[in-house]
Amino acid sequence: MYIQQEVYENRLRKCERCGKYKRVLYNVNNMMICSDCIRGIAFYKVFSEGFRDPSMRGDVITVGIDLGNLTWLNPFAQAWYYPILLWMFYRDIGMRFTVEDLKLRWRYKTSLDQVLKAYVEEGIFKIITDDEKQTITEGDALKEMLKKYGDRPDALDIIGSWISGLIISRLHGESEAPDFRAVNAIVNAISEYIDSDGNIKAAPYTKTVGYRCDICGMLIPYKEEAKKHVATAHRVPTDEVMNHLREESVSIGYLVKLSDLAYSLKKEGVKPERFFERVERFGVLVHEDPEEPRVVERDGVRYLVVDPAWFRVLVRTRIYERDLLRSRTRA
Ligand SMILES: [Zn+2]
Ligand SMILES: [Zn+2]
Numbered sequence: 001m002y003i004q005q006e007v008y009e010n011r012l013r014k015c016e017r018c019g020k021y022k023r024v025l026y027n028v029n030n031m032m033i034c035s036d037c038i039r040g041i042a043f044y045k046v047f048s049e050g051f052r053d054p055s056m057r058g059d060v061i062t063v064g065i066d067l068g069n070l071t072w073l074n075p076f077a078q079a080w081y082y083p084i085l086l087w088m089f090y091r092d093i094g095m096r097f098t099v100e101d102l103k104l105r106w107r108y109k110t111s112l113d114q115v116l117k118a119y120v121e122e123g124i125f126k127i128i129t130d131d132e133k134q135t136i137t138e139g140d141a142l143k144e145m146l147k148k149y150g151d152r153p154d155a156l157d158i159i160g161s162w163i164s165g166l167i168i169s170r171l172h173g174e175s176e177a178p179d180f181r182a183v184n185a186i187v188n189a190i191s192e193y194i195d196s197d198g199n200i201k202a203a204p205y206t207k208t209v210g211y212r213c214d215i216c217g218m219l220i221p222y223k224e225e226a227k228k229h230v231a232t233a234h235r236v237p238t239d240e241v242m243n244h245l246r247e248e249s250v251s252i253g254y255l256v257k258l259s260d261l262a263y264s265l266k267k268e269g270v271k272p273e274r275f276f277e278r279v280e281r282f283g284v285l286v287h288e289d290p291e292e293p294r295v296v297e298r299d300g301v302r303y304l305v306v307d308p309a310w311f312r313v314l315v316r317t318r319i320y321e322r323d324l325l326r327s328r329t330r331a
Pocket of ligand 2: 213214215216217218229230233234
């Protein structure tokens with residue numbers, strides 16, 4: 001990819017992708033785009049490569065579920081999801097799936113050719129032309145996902161989430177696609193908590209999972225039980241019992257200020273109430289531990305406890321973004 005930076009001293013220029021006015025634009029493949037759009041390209045790269053990377057695969061799917069829930073009612077997004085839904089249906093009934101089947105049912109403004117082109121380029125579908133019909137089969141990427149997850153009852157849910165994440169992040173790179181503004185707002189709000197080298201600046205939200213006995217290594221969930229264990233199993237005097245126990249905790253999320261999220265949403269023209277309604281209904285963005293709260297208060301400030309998967313995906317995004325900006329050649 002060819003990137004060149006251009007700085008306009010006293011005037012603002014329009015980003016050719018998102019339409020925002022900026023003082024610094026980058027020439028990416030002969031299109032002048034802004035730094036937000038570069039972040040979008042990096043975000044897409046995480047999705048398109050993430051499913052092949054064992055350390056990212058689960059996180060990419062977790063974030064993909066949220067992206068699907070955020071854009072589900074968007075008619076533009078529905079056109080992009082439709083082919084995979086119909087593929088699942090044909091797979092269930094065990095029938096051959098063809099381009100003609102899609103053409104017959106296509107009711108969207110976005111052209112089917114454009115959508116199928118993306119599916120083919122991403123390795124989701126492969127189109128085979130034989131005896132006048134164009135049969136749709138699994139592309140390499142979808143084959144790989146079926147091999148990895150095919151043994152599970154929730155395989156199709158997982159594959160659907162992976163594809164929605166992949167498609168939505170891909171649309172960041174398409175000039176004619178309208179932005180999914182809530183997604184941009186979240187990506188920008190969380191990115192503020194990660195520096196350009198990928199270090200997380202947000203405070204973790206931790207939960208105690210138990211007490212570890214340093215004599216035998218056993219993990220005991222409750223403190224009183226743990227004390228009893230050390231005293232009886234190892235014959236330790238009562239006043240020394242606590243010397244042998246270490247509290248163990250896990251980080252279930254990171255704290256993101258609600259006001260930062262609301263600010264970022266408003267900047268993108270999204271009503272914060274609409275977004276928080278999706279947090280309530282679908283658990284978008286937040287951790288998945290049913291015993292822990294989604295919103296916590298610290299020193300009078302309210303925070304959303306964000307799923308660490310989002311942070312890991314955006315840490316990778318920030319690193320790619322930095323590398324993209326570094327690779328530019330100065331004018
Ligand atoms: Zn832009
Ligand atoms: Zn022990």
